[in-house]
Amino acid sequence: MRAIWNNTVVAESNDTVVVENNHYFPPESIKREFFEDSIAGTTCPWKGRASYYSLRVNGELNKDAAWYYPEPKEAAEQIKGRVAFWKGVQVVL
Template sequence: MRMQAVWNGRVLAESDRTVVVEGNHYFPAETVNRELFADSDTHTVCPWKGTASYYTVSVDGQSNQDAAWYYPEPKPEAEQIRNHVAFWHGVEVGPAE
């Protein structure tokens, strides 16, 4: 199924190759609209996935701090999400229209 991540009326990512982990769709990095993303200094640690890094998303002058995350060096049991990005903080993820 083709999935989209949308925030503030803009498609942030779209793919039919998402990986679902713990209920979150992880989009392949090449399907993300990079012009809307800026690196964040935020990092969190998951015991089984590893250390996550975050992006702030900006659309039409509005920013959504740490709305996207990814695992640059996932642990072996989470290797399937390497080079993938997931979303939260009000980003709507669902079937593409």
């Protein structure tokens, strides 16, 4: 799977975990040069507290376009530290 934004591959892996129709990429598969820490956070009743990254590609910012669960609840342990995308990021084969 590849995650693409602004015509640039920001993550690529053959080892994604699908939860609620989102592909969660392993942390080592993301291209860190495009990721910036965000102060955003949300809480899911069964997964726990999510943290966010913004993407910066070719001078353009996609705020809070990726999220991950650093310490998920037990039911979501399989996505611990993995990164998922939204806000126009295409996830394709």
